[in-house]
Amino acid sequence: MTRVLMVRHRHRPNAMTSAVSLTEALNERGIEVVDDASLGGIDMVLSIGGDGTFLVAASSARALDVPLLGINAGHMGFLTELGDKGTGDLARKIADGDFSVERRMTLDVTMERPDGSKADDWALNEAVVMHTDVAHPVHFALVVDGQEVSTYGADGMILSTPTGSTAYSFSAGGPVVWPDTEAIVVAPLAAHGLFTRPLVVGPSACVEIVVLDDMWTPPEMWCDGLRRMTVPAGGVVRARVGSSPVQLVRIDDTPFSARLVRKFNLPVRGWRDGPR
Numbered sequence: 001m002t003r004v005l006m007v008r009h010r011h012r013p014n015a016m017t018s019a020v021s022l023t024e025a026l027n028e029r030g031i032e033v034v035d036d037a038s039l040g041g042i043d044m045v046l047s048i049g050g051d052g053t054f055l056v057a058a059s060s061a062r063a064l065d066v067p068l069l070g071i072n073a074g075h076m077g078f079l080t081e082l083g084d085k086g087t088g089d090l091a092r093k094i095a096d097g098d099f100s101v102e103r104r105m106t107l108d109v110t111m112e113r114p115d116g117s118k119a120d121d122w123a124l125n126e127a128v129v130m131h132t133d134v135a136h137p138v139h140f141a142l143v144v145d146g147q148e149v150s151t152y153g154a155d156g157m158i159l160s161t162p163t164g165s166t167a168y169s170f171s172a173g174g175p176v177v178w179p180d181t182e183a184i185v186v187a188p189l190a191a192h193g194l195f196t197r198p199l200v201v202g203p204s205a206c207v208e209i210v211v212l213d214d215m216w217t218p219p220e221m222w223c224d225g226l227r228r229m230t231v232p233a234g235g236v237v238r239a240r241v242g243s244s245p246v247q248l249v250r251i252d253d254t255p256f257s258a259r260l261v262r263k264f265n266l267p268v269r270g271w272r273d274g275p276r
Contacts, residue, residue, distance in 0.1 A: 001095055003032045005042045005064070007057035008073075009049030015073035018087060019048050022071070025091035042066055044094065044249070050074020051167070055224045058124045058246050067101045069094070069249035078166055078263050081251055093251060100250045104163045105182050105203075106242030111221055114234035123223040124246050125164030129209050129237050130156030130189065136216040142186065143208040144201055154191035156219065157209045159184060159239045166260070168225075174198040178256055182241055209237040 004026065009015040023033040034042070037060045047057035047070045054070045054077075061068035070080030071090075077083075082090070093099055107123045121127070131138045137153040160169035162177035165185050170176060174187035175198065182203035188196045201207060211219060213233045221237055222228045231237060260266065 001031055001043045001097065003034060003039070003041050004044045004046055004094070005037055005057075005060060006033050006035055006046045006048065007053060007060065008047075009053045012049060012073050015048045015053075018071060018073055022046070022048070022087040022091060025088045026094065029091055029095040031091075031095060037064065044069060047071065047080070048073050050077050051079045052225070054079045055124060055226060058224075059226075062106070062122070062124075062244055062246050065244075065247075067247040067249045069099075069251075076263060078259075079163070081249060090251070098251075100253070102179070102248045102250050103245040104179060104248055105161050106245055107159060107161055107184065107239045108242045109159075109221070109223060110238045111229055111231055112236045112238065113232055119229055121221075121223045121227055121229070122242055122244070123159075123164070124161065125167050125224050126158050126160040126169060127237065127239055128156055128158050128168060128189075128222045128225075129211070129219050129231055130222065131217070131219050133217040137190075137192065138215050138219045139212040140188075141210040141212060143210060144186075144199075145205055149199075150193065150195045151212070152188050152191040152193045152196065154188045154193075154196075156189035158187040158189055159207055159209070159237075160187060161185075166263075169198070172198070175200065176260065180256075184239060184241070203241045205240075207239045209239075211235045211237075
């Protein structure tokens with residue numbers, strides 16, 4: 001480990017404080033910290049901020065094919081590995097290679113226009129096709145492996161990875177999916193129809209969201225809330241399990257169930273507070 005790329009939240013004082021402290025600790029161990037991915041020779045990407053910063057950093061980690069470590073200096077920080085304290089011990093673990101790497105599934109997403117032209121993108125959390133006119137829904141058809149499953153009038157459609165199942169998809173009523181699962185969650189957003197339940201499809205599936213012609217304004221597709229493109233009437237958003245996963249650094253072996261309970265502050269006994 002000789003060089004790491006640091007991506008931090010630019011407007012949080014605690015992110016700046018952590019970045020300075022961790023940079024000094026890594027430098028003491030002979031590890032250079034840079035903020036320019038084009039310099040080359042990068043062995044790891046560090047994200048200091050919340051989940052939004054983490055998703056920005058994930059683009060660099062995926063492109064460089066190196067692991068990504070998230071340090072939470074935001075709010076929930078569900079994707080991040082640890083808090084912004086104890087940077088000296090963290091620097092030691094990075095320098096010593098005292099960590100494991102977990103591969104997270106991504107989505108390869110293609111938007112095909114009616115004229116046959118295409119635009120490609122990807123997502124670690126989700127791809128969302130959503131309305132741009134808040135007064136009107138968009139009419140979609142859901143197609144899985146060439147079979148039309150349902151049509152919806154909805155605010156949008158969410159195509160989520162297991163990693164993203166605790167994010168926007170969760171807010172739309174989608175299930176939590178353990179991150180070592182390979183699956184795509186399809187969650188309609190405020191849909192008006194008889195069959196509006198979220199679906200979980202297998203890793204070999206091709207999921208298509210077709211934008212039907214009877215819409216008011218063209219919707220937009222957002223990937224991880226960072227990149228967007230307009231989807232015209234007759235356009236198709238097509239998603240498959242991605243060919244390039246994102247590698248996440250794990251400092252400890254805490255199971256996902258424990259992370260879930262901690263991050264969501266779950267009342268694991270529900271309304272029964274007393275002993276069983």
